[in-house]
Amino acid sequence: MPTDLRRPERTFAIRQLCHEFKVTPRALRFYEDKGLLTPARDGMNRVYNHRDRVRLQLILRGKRVGFSLNEIREILDLYDHNDGGAAQMARSLKKFRERVVALKAQRDDIDGAIEALEAGCVRLEGQLADLRPDLLPQAADYDATMRRRLDAAE
Amino acid sequence: MPTDLRRPERTFAIRQLCHEFKVTPRALRFYEDKGLLTPARDGMNRVYNHRDRVRLQLILRGKRVGFSLNEIREILDLYDHNDGGAAQMARSLKKFRERVVALKAQRDDIDGAIEALEAGCVRLEGQLADLRPDLLPQAADYDATMRRRLDAAE
DNA sequence: TCTCGCGTTTACGTCAACGTCAAACCCAAC
DNA sequence: GTTGGGTTTGACGTTGACGTAAACGCGAGA
Incomplete structure (x- = not known):
């Protein structure tokens, strides 16, 4: 068996x-x-x-x-101990909520950064379109660039 | 003058x-x-x-x-030689796009984590409501807890 | 039997992005 | 004239998340 x-x-x-x-x-x-x-x-x-x-x-x-690893350990410990006491569960809940708040803030930061970078992309695209439109696809298709690079790898 | x-x-x-x-x-x-x-x-x-x-x-x-500072230095250097080469601009554009991709992936991870944590919150809330409903407000109102903590600070 | 290949422990190295002194200098104010 | 404030260089410290090297154990296979 x-x-x-x-x-x-x-x-x-x-x-x-x-x-x-x-x-x-x-x-x-x-x-x-x-x-x-x-x-x-x-x-x-x-x-x-x-x-x-x-x-x-x-x-x-x-x-x-x-x-961080320390934060992760805390969370894991909370998951483990939470059958034990209701007080622990309450603290876990609080911690979870704090994490959610922090994560949402972090996500907003990232959204802002994405916006900024995409604006920069648009600007660069405009300038490149004027100067050297032939270079646009090279920058555009990241995957294709990677594939070409891999193919060329000796 | x-x-x-x-x-x-x-x-x-x-x-x-x-x-x-x-x-x-x-x-x-x-x-x-x-x-x-x-x-x-x-x-x-x-x-x-x-x-x-x-x-x-x-x-x-x-x-x-x-x-990173290294990446920033690269980009700044690109900006400097910028009048010279459109090729440099194309590389900047590529870097920007790569960063956007990475940031979007990170944002998706965060969204997943938020979902998981909020599900955990719901679970904990349910268990707490059964066991010790009196502990719920303590965990619930994070801001109030903070204020209390600040008021008590000596 | 000898050598692979994977596993172990211990300990020191690294990298980023600064912080934190220390020691010295300059210039102006009191 | 010395006190104080700001500046400089230089060197070492810090934190997090491992990498790397040394030295060894152990079972499998040629």
């Missing part, structure tokens, strides 16, 4: 998680050092379970939206 | 620029070190002209939209 690899009982070696999430082993050990991950051990080797995998997902998501 | 202070010939001391743009002298010297600014000298003291002021504006604007 072997363990189904797709069930939550499944475990992962460090390499597997690294490959799946495009991170280095060093990063995972670093997260462990900082208390964000606590994989089990098989002898010396780390063994990550389903919960660890989920936490890693959350860590990377948190990083993408600008949280 | 004295120089009109409002004309582009006007120069600035380090303090003036610092005050105007809310940066420290250390920052301006740092930007100079990194080749982003090249103020003249009066004896030992830095003298910033109109061009330096404009560049500083661009530096800070670039920082706000998420460029």
Whole structure:
């Protein structure tokens, strides 16, 4: 009666998680050092379970939206402890709301930056259209430029 | 025939620029070190002209939209050689577009995080309403909590 | 048996963007 | 004349998120 690899009982070696999430082993050990991950051990080797995998997902998501590792750890801890006490839940709720406020502000900042940059793009496009219209497509199609560059790679 | 202070010939001391743009002298010297600014000298003291002021504006604007100082230096250099080459403008345009793409991705991440956190809030609110409805207002009114905290500050 | 290849720990290095002294200088005021 | 304020250079400190190198363990395979 072997363990189904797709069930939550499944475990992962460090390499597997690294490959799946495009991170280095060093990063995972670093997260462990900082208390964000606590994989089990098989002898010396780390063994990550389903919960660890989920936490890693959350860590990377948190990083993408600008949280520091410390902040991410706080949030993860809140998630963990929240069966314990109602007071903890209230504090979690407060923290969550604060995050939401901060994130919305951050999003507005980014929207502003996008606007500014797109205005700059329009200006540059106008000038380029006058000066050297032939250069416009080069700047325009980023993907095509990348593909050309990759094709040319020796 | 004295120089009109409002004309582009006007120069600035380090303090003036610092005050105007809310940066420290250390920052301006740092930007100079990194080749982003090249103020003249009066004896030992830095003298910033109109061009330096404009560049500083661009530096800070670039920082706000998420460029690193290195990237900003590149862009500024492009601007300088700008009369010469339209090709440089095309590259700037490409950089701008890349940044817009990155910013939009970041914004989408943030939107996802907001959704997740708000879902968490709803969940917590539901559980709290069952368990300890009295704790809800405490967590709910973030501003009021802040005000109370500020009032209590000794 | 010997060598791969992956794993481990410990410890030091790096990079960005400044902050934080320290020591020295200049100029004006009291 | 010395006190004070602003400036300079130089060097080291800081923070976050890892990278890198050294030195070793361990099981699999030629």
